[in-house]
Amino acid sequence: MPADVVHAAAPKIESTFKAREVEGIFDVYFYRPIGFWLAQVFAWLRMTPAGVSLLAGIFGVVAGHLYFYRDLSVNVAGMVFHVCANALDNADGQLARLTHRQSREGRIVDSIADHLVFVSVYLHLTLRYLFEGSSPAICLLALAAGVSHALQGAAADYYRNTYLYFVTARGRTDLDSSSELRSDYGKLTWRQAPWHKLLLALYLNFTRQQEMLAPRLKMLRDVGAQLFHGEIPDSLRTRYRNLARPMLKWWRLLMTNIRMLVLFALLFISQPVYYFWFELIPLNLLFVYLVFRQEKMAGSLLKRLEPA
Numbered sequence: 001m002p003a004d005v006v007h008a009a010a011p012k013i014e015s016t017f018k019a020r021e022v023e024g025i026f027d028v029y030f031y032r033p034i035g036f037w038l039a040q041v042f043a044w045l046r047m048t049p050a051g052v053s054l055l056a057g058i059f060g061v062v063a064g065h066l067y068f069y070r071d072l073s074v075n076v077a078g079m080v081f082h083v084c085a086n087a088l089d090n091a092d093g094q095l096a097r098l099t100h101r102q103s104r105e106g107r108i109v110d111s112i113a114d115h116l117v118f119v120s121v122y123l124h125l126t127l128r129y130l131f132e133g134s135s136p137a138i139c140l141l142a143l144a145a146g147v148s149h150a151l152q153g154a155a156a157d158y159y160r161n162t163y164l165y166f167v168t169a170r171g172r173t174d175l176d177s178s179s180e181l182r183s184d185y186g187k188l189t190w191r192q193a194p195w196h197k198l199l200l201a202l203y204l205n206f207t208r209q210q211e212m213l214a215p216r217l218k219m220l221r222d223v224g225a226q227l228f229h230g231e232i233p234d235s236l237r238t239r240y241r242n243l244a245r246p247m248l249k250w251w252r253l254l255m256t257n258i259r260m261l262v263l264f265a266l267l268f269i270s271q272p273v274y275y276f277w278f279e280l281i282p283l284n285l286l287f288v289y290l291v292f293r294q295e296k297m298a299g300s301l302l303k304r305l306e307p308a
């Protein structure tokens with residue numbers, strides 16, 4: 001997008017939000033303003049959202065490596081890289097919305113970059129303790145925490161995008177179904193489009209996991225699509241918003257910002273191993289509770305739709 005187009009359009013930062021109610025305090029007052037400025041710079045430089053996602057992934061992987069060292073100054077440098085990675089992760093989506101270049105491939109690259117960042121964090125924290133002589137059991141602890149993190153993040157992302165799907169028109173282009181992805185995957189060949197087929201395979205697996213975690217919510221979306229053909233009626237939109245909105249603040253606790261704050265605090269006291277326990281106990285308890293609440297909500301909405 002040329003610089004003069006960005007300037008002439010005089011976009012407002014709110015135009016790059018997914019929706020105000022799904023944004024956290026740190027996002028609204030810190031990451032989104034920085035991301036908006038970066039998005040305008042990247043638009044002027046003609047960078048793609050996927051390119052910004054990859055840059056965010058590089059910063060995040062470097063941050064994870066810097067957590068390996070038991071040296072607070074090096075760890076603080078890692079925190080700076082981690083914050084930069086998160087700012088860039090915000091900027092890629094804002095750039096896509098600013099330049100109207102949202103795409104499935106961009107969402108896939110963004111998701112892969114996010115996963116690589118925390119793989120680096122978990123891996124380097126585990127190596128940090130192994131090199132200090134800790135029991136190999138630390139590997140099992142880290143693996144369990146990592147799996148928990150992946151499930152929590154997948155569910156939080158799915159519920160947020162489903163909220164956008166039912167409540168805002170903007171979200172209906174960002175929520176894919178496994179059936180659609182499976183059909184598109186079958187149309188590609190490894191010989192002609194290996195990169196796109198690999199990306200779609202990863203995204204298909206990720207989407208299946210999300211739908212398995214929320215079967216009633218998936219059914220609600222499918223029934224709604226059959227009945228309303230993507231045009232959500234005001235009555236369902238209002239009902240969904242009223243029921244789901246109070247839970248958004250709790251879902252945000254399962255996303256990146258709270259994890260980073262806890263990790264940084266534990267690095268300052270040289271006890272990052274407790275970050276694994278933070279994932280396994282309080283975040284998993286919250287995760288199970290929220291899935292139960294959300295599925296119960298979806299079930300009640302389904303009962304209202306089925307007679308129609």
